Amino acid sequence: MSTDVVTVERRIAARPETVFSFFTDCEKWLSWMGTDGEFTFEPDGAYRTTVIGENVAAGRFVEIDPPKRLVFTWGWVEGAGPVPPGSTTVEITPEPVPEGTLLRLVHSGLPAPEARAAHAEGWTHYVERLAVRAEGGDPGPDDWA
Numbered sequence: 001m002s003t004d005v006v007t008v009e010r011r012i013a014a015r016p017e018t019v020f021s022f023f024t025d026c027e028k029w030l031s032w033m034g035t036d037g038e039f040t041f042e043p044d045g046a047y048r049t050t051v052i053g054e055n056v057a058a059g060r061f062v063e064i065d066p067p068k069r070l071v072f073t074w075g076w077v078e079g080a081g082p083v084p085p086g087s088t089t090v091e092i093t094p095e096p097v098p099e100g101t102l103l104r105l106v107h108s109g110l111p112a113p114e115a116r117a118a119h120a121e122g123w124t125h126y127v128e129r130l131a132v133r134a135e136g137g138d139p140g141p142d143d144w145a
Contacts, residue, residue: 006107006120010127014134016094019101020067022130023092032129032139047072051122052142054078058085069093074107083115101134103127 012019022028024041029049037049041061048058059073070092075085088109095102105123110116122144129139 004108004110004116006110006116006123008105008107008120008123008127010103010131011097011099011101012094012103012131012134013100014136016067016096016101019094019103019130019134020070020092022134023070024064024066028133032133033126033142035142048077052144060086062089067094082111083119087111103130 022032026037026039026041029039030037034049034051037047039045039047039049041064043061043064045061046058047061048056050056056077057074058077059075061070061072063069063071072090073086073088074090075083075087077085088107091104091106091108093104093106095104105127107119107123110119125144129142132139
């Protein structure tokens, strides 16, 4: 197993189509992660989003195959550390299970143990917020720092 990878898995009581929609609609995306952003949800479409505070992430969508798979590049324009925009890859696979969806997020290409630890913490936090949203709840204000 590659050491430059962070994997976060979470069961969500919602259909894969519902979970997937939170990755392909600007308003839905910003309901669980980010304060503002611009997204072009198509292959090679760019995005740039203020995740929290001064932390601005950017990249491009590589593959969009609803509701099975979404791949996008990731990195930080400002803030959160030594991961330049587009330098890493995030793969989202919502798998149907009897209780709803098993969401698997795999973030690869992270350059150092510190970057992996920070992104593991961040993605765990945001996948939890996504689960609350997809299940119809309100995760409340984002207090992650």
